[in-house]
Amino acid sequence: MHPSKLKFVYLSLFCAYIFLLLPWSGFALKIKPDFMLLVLIFWLIRAPNLCNIGSAWFVGLFVDLATGGIFGQYALAYTITAFVAVSYQRRLVLFNGTQQLFYVLLLLLISQVILLILKTFSGAQFIGWAYFIPSITGVLLWFIAVTSGLNTGGRFRGK
Amino acid sequence: MARHFDHKLEQQQAPAFFVHGPSALARLAFFSAISLVLLAADSRLQYLASVRQSLQTIIHPLQLLANKPSQFYRDVDEYFSTHNHLLNENQQLKQRVLTQDVALQKLNSLALENDYLRQLLQTNNALVESSVVAEIMHVGRDLFTKKVIVNRGEMHKIAAGYAVVDATGVIGQVTRTYPLSSEVTLITDKSLAIPVQIERNGLRAIAFGHGRDNTLDLPYLPANVDVQQGDKLVTSGIDGVYPAGLAVATVSHIEITPDSPFARIICIPTGGIESHRHVLIVSIPSVEALQKKAMDNPDKLKTDPIEVPTKVPAKAPAKMQLNNTSKPHAPE
Structure with missing residues (x-):
């Protein structure tokens, strides 16, 4: 495993942003995973020296801009999620694949719950439990990425 | 073990006395505070509208780039649409144009008549959108x-x-x-x-x-x-x-x-x-x-609907901005 380069971090975040900007609509929009957060979690786990809570906040701002919502919603959600991810990052190297999946699911859910709270405060109505589907699809995407050979760090340590 | 070694190497790229930077909790507090300030500034005070506009200009090219694949798919789809389909569509459109032309002719004469009647009644002309x-x-x-x-x-x-x-x-x-x-x-x-x-x-x-x-x-x-x-x-x-x-x-x-x-x-x-x-x-x-137009044309001003309360609908919503007398059901 070679040390992670900063340019890979930027490149992957940029690609995720383009994915976010794709004209999703209808059913695809409802199940669309949070690409930016997935890439963030990947780098937070793998290279916390390159990508930390500050980066998460910054990425969140860009997502806020793309969604057109109130500034700071995604920024706050990503900051708190990044905090959880970073504070358990050392422990994560002992996790195996399945445990890591649950951990990622937990992180995705945390960000969604924070977003839900913020949006409810600003007057939105809960749109039903289907709101949490993007977390499930996000974990599925993570699982596919890991099984197709993406090294998320930590996984090989325990073996 | 090799990975462990790499891990150490990665961390030593930063100066040794400042490897970790501020603690995670400090960063959380700092960035959460900024986020909350942003939330308040944007939702309650509307300070960030111009910031959003300028940032949106930066994102616009990215958005166009992201729209390219689906646009390309649509273009290809349109390109390979069959001759038959196009003929059908053409025929339908022609029929629609015909019926709409007839309706438009009627509309023109009605509009003229309406203008004339409005002049007789000395009311404002209908708004042109x-x-x-x-x-x-x-x-x-x-x-x-x-x-x-x-x-x-x-x-x-x-x-x-x-x-x-x-x-x-x-x-x-x-x-x-x-x-x-x-x-x-x-x-x-x-x-x-x-x-x-x-x-x-x-x-x-x-x-x-x-x-x-x-x-x-x-x-x-x-x-x-x-x-x-x-x-x-x-x-x-x-x-x-x-x-x-x-x-x-x-x-x-x-x-x-x-x-x-x-x-x-x-x-x-x-x-x-x-x-x-x-x-x-x-x-x-x-x-x-409208006011500017009324100033340019002062003889219209005295028949402005604002000064003729009978023309104002009885149940106007609070956010009414101007009185539009072009309604067909205005109480007379």
């Missing part, structure tokens, strides 16, 4: 709101508040403009209200978006109200936003319960809210423009 065709770039990404982003913005003289319609009815209203695009809130959004009139009996009401599904509510109407299933709702035009007489929705369900003094009326929008790609952005001249 200007319109711009726009294409929907993408659906809003926030699942909590019903919005679409269209490819016309401030550069094309679009301003917040303009009405957005399609061939079948009202779609929504421009709520935020960027230099090259603008955000349209659909009438099904929870935050949007639209003044309507029932075509059959001229009853005025305000329709609110339902938010969760693509329906509209007609709240605050008494249980004995004269509304029937299948009634058509059209814009009443008294808000100064939407031109009068555009189709909005059809009443689909009426529920009267003994425990509530109000009827529960659900309507389905007639506009192709989630199916069309092209929409028309319509602007009614603003109050300032």
Whole structure:
């Protein structure tokens, strides 16, 4: 495993942003995973020296801009999620694949719950439990990425 | 072990005495505080509108890039559309043009007649709306709101508040403009209200978006109200936003319960809210423009509807901006 380069971090975040900007609509929009957060979690786990809570906040701002919502919603959600991810990052190297999946699911859910709270405060109505589907699809995407050979760090340590 | 070694190497790229930077908790507190300040500044104080606009200009090229694949797919799809299909479409369009031409001829003579009658009555001329065709770039990404982003913005003289319609009815209203695009809130959004009139009996009401599904509510109407299933709702035009007489929705369900003094009326929008790609952005001249026109033309001023209270509709909504006398059902 070679040390992670900063340019890979930027490149992957940029690609995720383009994915976010794709004209999703209808059913695809409802199940669309949070690409930016997935890439963030990947780098937070793998290279916390390159990508930390500050980066998460910054990425969140860009997502806020793309969604057109109130500034700071995604920024706050990503900051708190990044905090959880970073504070358990050392422990994560002992996790195996399945445990890591649950951990990622937990992180995705945390960000969604924070977003839900913020949006409810600003007057939105809960749109039903289907709101949490993007977390499930996000974990599925993570699982596919890991099984197709993406090294998320930590996984090989325990073996 | 090799990985462990690498891990150490990676961390030593930073100066040894400042490897970790501030603690995670400190960073969390710092960035959460900034986020909360941003939230407050944006939602309550509206300080960030210009910041958002300039940042949106940076994102616009990225958005165009992201739209390319689907656009390419559509172009290819159109290119390979069959001869037969095109012929059919052509024929249909020709027929439609014919029927619309006939209607237009009638409309022209009616408009002339209307102008003449208005002159006789010495009332204001009907407002002339200007319109711009726009294409929907993408659906809003926030699942909590019903919005679409269209490819016309401030550069094309679009301003917040303009009405957005399609061939079948009202779609929504421009709520935020960027230099090259603008955000349209659909009438099904929870935050949007639209003044309507029932075509059959001229009853005025305000329709609110339902938010969760693509329906509209007609709240605050008494249980004995004269509304029937299948009634058509059209814009009443008294808000100064939407031109009068555009189709909005059809009443689909009426529920009267003994425990509530109000009827529960659900309507389905007639506009192709989630199916069309092209929409028309319509602007009614603003109050300032009308006043300027009235100043240029002082003999019109004395017949201004503001000074003739009998012309003002009895049940005007609070956000009425100007009095539009072009309504067919104005009480005389």
